[in-house]
Amino acid sequence: MTLKIAVAQIDIALGQPAINEKKIITYAEKASDLGVDILVYPEMWNTGYDLKNLATLADIRGEKSVSLLRSLAEKYHLNIVGGSVATSQNDDEFYNTMYVFNNQGKQISMYNKLHLFGLMNEEKYITAGKSMNCFTLSGIPSAAVICYDIRFPEWIRTMMSKEPQQILYVVAEWPVQRIQQWQLLLQARAIENQTFVVAANRVGRDDNNVFGGHSLVIDPLGNIIQQASDENEALLVAEINIADEDYIRGEIPVFRDRRPELYQ
Numbered sequence: 035m036t037l038k039i040a041v042a043q044i045d046i047a048l049g050q051p052a053i054n055e056k057k058i059i060t061y062a063e064k065a066s067d068l069g070v071d072i073l074v075y076p077e078m079w080n081t082g083y084d085l086k087n088l089a090t091l092a093d094i095r096g097e098k099s100v101s102l103l104r105s106l107a108e109k110y111h112l113n114i115v116g117g118s119v120a121t122s123q124n125d126d127e128f129y130n131t132m133y134v135f136n137n138q139g140k141q142i143s144m145y146n147k148l149h150l151f152g153l154m155n156e157e158k159y160i161t162a163g164k165s166m167n168c169f170t171l172s173g174i175p176s177a178a179v180i181c182y183d184i185r186f187p188e189w190i191r192t193m194m195s196k197e198p199q200q201i202l203y204v205v206a207e208w209p210v211q212r213i214q215q216w217q218l219l220l221q222a223r224a225i226e227n228q229t230f231v232v233a234a235n236r237v238g239r240d241d242n243n244v245f246g247g248h249s250l251v252i253d254p255l256g257n258i259i260q261q262a263s264d265e266n267e268a269l270l271v272a273e274i275n276i277a278d279e280d281y282i283r284g285e286i287p288v289f290r291d292r293r294p295e296l297y298q
């Protein structure tokens with residue numbers, strides 16, 4: 035089975051959801067023109083890392099973002115891994131939340147970022163999630179994580195081995211100075227889990243960081259299928275063949291050969 039996957043590598047205007055929403059719409063239109071099956075957005079696309087202003091900026095219960103993503107999924111018949119957005123659940127509780135929609139406009143997953151990134155003081159403003167993010171999208175069992183989560187292979191393995199998920203989606207705001215680590219971590223997650231990795235990073239800058247782009251689509255052997263530039267906005271498009279993964283898992287059956295009883 036071949037899937038056409040697109041990654042929206044975009045710049046994000048700090049603290050300006052209305053501007054960012056327009057861009058989200060533009061990239062859905064572009065993906066639709068190219069006949070894409072699955073579209074992936076980056077992390078915190080509504081506000082960027084404007085953590086100090088979440089009280090006024092965060093999307094209340096995620097309602098605006100859900101409505102936008104649902105309408106795009108329906109209108110363009112796109113499966114959408116909706117990056118993440120800043121949401122508020124109560125007046126003073128904020129989350130970094132991912133929503134996933136199928137191409138009928140049905141929400142099939144919601145995930146709150148589990149590992150918060152201390153270097154950006156994320157834990158001072160955001161409440162950490164506690165739940166997994168596994169779903170079937172376009173018929174493919176998949177999992178998705180947010181940015182810093184990729185430094186925790188035990189968490190990703192937990193999700194990937196629940197049932198062997200075949201695609202791992204990663205959405206990020208990853209700074210340029212650690213972009214080599216971004217690539218290596220993603221390749222490692224692909225190889226150890228024998229999975230396709232589809233990773234969306236933003237470009238541009240905010241007051242504290244320059245973000246490194248370099249969005250990637252990686253095969254289950256860790257080979258890079260497609261990569262975007264480090265600086266420019268782009269719609270990165272790749273075709274993946276899921277049967278390749280079945281073949282690789284058959285040759286080196288790491289999921290069968292695990293010894294989880296010894297890992298505690």
Ligand SMILES: O=C(O)CCC(=O)C(=O)O
Pocket residue numbers: 150151154180181182183185207208209212
């Ligand atoms: O782990 C890193 O180096 C970057 C993580 C990050 O920027 C984030 O989680 O927002």
